[in-house]
Amino acid sequence: xxxxxxxxxxxxxxxxxxxxxxxxxxxxxxxxxxxxxxxxxxxxxxxxxxxxxxxxxxxxxxxxxxxxxxxxxxxxxxxxxxxxxxxxxxxxxxxxxxxxxxxxxxxxxxxxxxxxxxxxxxxxxxxxxxxxxxxxxxxxxxxxxxxxxxxxxxxxxxxxxxxxxxxxxxxxxxxxxxxxxxxxxxxxxxxxxxxxxxxxxxxxxxxxxxxxxxxxxxxxxxxxxxxxxxxxxxxxxxxxxxxxxxxxxxxxxxxxxxxxxxxxxxxxxxxxxxxxxxxxxxxxxxxxxxxxxxxxxxxxxxxxxxxxxxxxxxxxxxxxxxxxxxxxxxxxxxxxxxxxxxxxxxxxxxxxxxxxxxxxxxxxxxxxxxxxxxxxxxx
Amino acid sequence: xxxxxxxxxxxxxxxxxxxxxxxxxxxxxxxxxxxxxxxxxxxxxxxxxxxxxxxxxxxxxxxxxxxxxxxxxxxxxxxxxxxxxxxxxxxxxxxxxxxxxxxxxxxxxxxxxxxxxxxxxxxxxxxxxxxxxxxxxxxxxxxxxxxxxxxxxxxxxxxxxxxxxxxxxxxxxxxxxxxxxxxxxxxxxxxxxxxxxxxxxxxxxxxxxxxxxxxxxxxxxxxxxxxxxxxxxxxxxxxxxxxxxxxxxxxxxxxxxxxxxxxxxxxxxxxxxxxxxxxxxxxxxxxxxxxxxxxxxxxxxxxxxxxxxxxxxxxxxxxxxxxxxxxxxx
Numbered sequence: 001x002x003x004x005x006x007x008x009x010x011x012x013x014x015x016x017x018x019x020x021x022x023x024x025x026x027x028x029x030x031x032x033x034x035x036x037x038x039x040x041x042x043x044x045x046x047x048x049x050x051x052x053x054x055x056x057x058x059x060x061x062x063x064x065x066x067x068x069x070x071x072x073x074x075x076x077x078x079x080x081x082x083x084x085x086x087x088x089x090x091x092x093x094x095x096x097x098x099x100x101x102x103x104x105x106x107x108x109x110x111x112x113x114x115x116x117x118x119x120x121x122x123x124x125x126x127x128x129x130x131x132x133x134x135x136x137x138x139x140x141x142x143x144x145x146x147x148x149x150x151x152x153x154x155x156x157x158x159x160x161x162x163x164x165x166x167x168x169x170x171x172x173x174x175x176x177x178x179x180x181x182x183x184x185x186x187x188x189x190x191x192x193x194x195x196x197x198x199x200x201x202x203x204x205x206x207x208x209x210x211x212x213x214x215x216x217x218x219x220x221x222x223x224x225x226x227x228x229x230x231x232x233x234x235x236x237x238x239x240x241x242x243x244x245x246x247x248x249x250x251x252x253x254x255x256x257x258x259x260x261x262x263x264x265x266x267x268x269x270x271x272x273x274x275x276x277x278x279x280x281x282x283x284x285x286x287x288x289x290x291x292x293x294x295x296x297x298x299x300x301x302x303x304x305x306x307x308x309x310x311x312x313x314x315x316x317x318x319x320x321x322x323x324x325x326x327x328x329x330x331x332x333x334x335x336x337x338x339x340x341x342x343x344x345x346x347x348x349x350x351x352x353x354x355x356x357x358x359x360x361x362x363x364x365x366x367x368x369x370x371x372x373x374x375x376x377x378x379x
Numbered sequence: 380x381x382x383x384x385x386x387x388x389x390x391x392x393x394x395x396x397x398x399x400x401x402x403x404x405x406x407x408x409x410x411x412x413x414x415x416x417x418x419x420x421x422x423x424x425x426x427x428x429x430x431x432x433x434x435x436x437x438x439x440x441x442x443x444x445x446x447x448x449x450x451x452x453x454x455x456x457x458x459x460x461x462x463x464x465x466x467x468x469x470x471x472x473x474x475x476x477x478x479x480x481x482x483x484x485x486x487x488x489x490x491x492x493x494x495x496x497x498x499x500x501x502x503x504x505x506x507x508x509x510x511x512x513x514x515x516x517x518x519x520x521x522x523x524x525x526x527x528x529x530x531x532x533x534x535x536x537x538x539x540x541x542x543x544x545x546x547x548x549x550x551x552x553x554x555x556x557x558x559x560x561x562x563x564x565x566x567x568x569x570x571x572x573x574x575x576x577x578x579x580x581x582x583x584x585x586x587x588x589x590x591x592x593x594x595x596x597x598x599x600x601x602x603x604x605x606x607x608x609x610x611x612x613x614x615x616x617x618x619x620x621x622x623x624x625x626x627x628x629x630x631x632x633x634x635x636x637x638x639x640x641x642x643x644x645x646x647x648x649x650x651x652x653x654x655x656x657x658x659x660x661x662x663x664x665x666x667x668x669x670x671x672x673x674x675x676x677x678x679x680x681x682x683x684x685x686x687x688x689x690x691x692x693x694x695x696x697x698x699x700x701x702x703x704x705x706x707x708x709x
Contacts, residue, residue: 353527356577
């Protein structure tokens, strides 16, 4: 302080020596461009059989998505969250997992369930309001869909921790959206993951929209990938419509985790081509022009072109696959509708391992009520 | 050849349960803030880190939501985590994980996954503490299907119920009355003891009135029963609920059918408190045997005050005594 009580003026600019802190950088990866061209050195050389299976699953997911939207409009299922445009980000990433690795989704990655062998009818059942649709198949190391935003992320941390504690070399892959990246659970989970160095890959499906909030209003950060730096692990941003780049980045992250190198955040930059859910009207908050611009970059045509260049897909092959997936979807809907058990008493199942006395009394009460009113069927 | 016992405080009794269960089962994991190196702010996790190591006794960063969420993930895998909330008041920062997930995972996955977890927290008042360190929040949890809520009243019940809770395949919220942590010493057998969750205990038999309580209030109620015996020559039957959920309706009903009069006492606020649930069950099961209205003695519907005035919130022996006498002479 100077004599008269004021502060000594600070030195400005170049006079003040500063250090630059050496912090990690964020890389951006793109391999398969919107026109379907690939830098040959970057091509990950996915085996042809796997490429064909990925393409088939992509089409299955795309057509199932379309079909489910129609089912909802017909009142045969309830609210549904479509995945149109996200298929490369989901399939490219889940392809990097072993079957013995763990999958912790939120609610827009059910193409990953398809890849991992879920019966399609389970999904139809679930969206028709039958809880048994979310009974994860015994052979699958998958968690059910998670609706409270970002709340699955701490679960993924615990799962990864537990698997390592029990001596497995399995890796956990967890998904979340750009909206979820704002949530407290996301910060907490990433922080815990960094501290405990768990074998976990955080996969952000940045589809530019959290219902009506555009990505630029969700966070001032330039990327979501850079948030990993805050928690002490690498973050990478990739073109989320480029299945190859998504695969390469995720595989790198999965390998790092498996070798004890801790977590990674992979941000896939993609676009929600459809609505948030069937209860949403995007025309209220975004322009058709924007959607069109992103349609031009969407993942399916470029992947098809890539496979065509490799001789793995032709118009003939396409037509065959389309017919197959159409039949598969039809059969799944039929099976699902046959499985829709109207028994209302099912609501009392699976609440506790050993139902307490009061619980059993209430079950009896409902059974009596239903018997007396002759109304035991689900609506 | 009797069992070895010694007199333990509630802290030591819970600590004993944790040591023995962690010894017995490698899948039991403790996690929370300051539970390891610091051995817990109340010393409940004393000695665990030293014996079991930092993979099993985890000092977490400061985030209740992630503590419970991570525990849920461990339980999904098949471990048996025991997450601690440092004080029950802070558990609200994790409550969404409890209600949205811990309580629902079994039902959501139709039994494919279940959450074998004990969420431990010190709760309750009367210890001259800062804001948020004295509340009784059991009603918020009791209203959530899929959870079990356990509240011991002393060292022996704490140890026996903790063992049951750890072994229970469903999520248990374990409220530890901090006012009792060191206040009472009881014989606790060294060999394992379990008490079933969902059963109340008749702490004191009687024929003239049923007095139902849990946690720290139990001791005030036992004192009330002593005074009523000495001063009014009446025998009060005191029931220790022990398990708020599932609640032991059978024991409560059998008692009230016998005595015809009932008072329930708890620390927590009045409206929609556990006392309301007890009263509802008494009316449902023993109405015709009632000789007087059922009464409840609780804190008023106000936020827990600064501790200088906590006497104005916590129900005391005199308040319970008044309610009991009014019910006896109705």
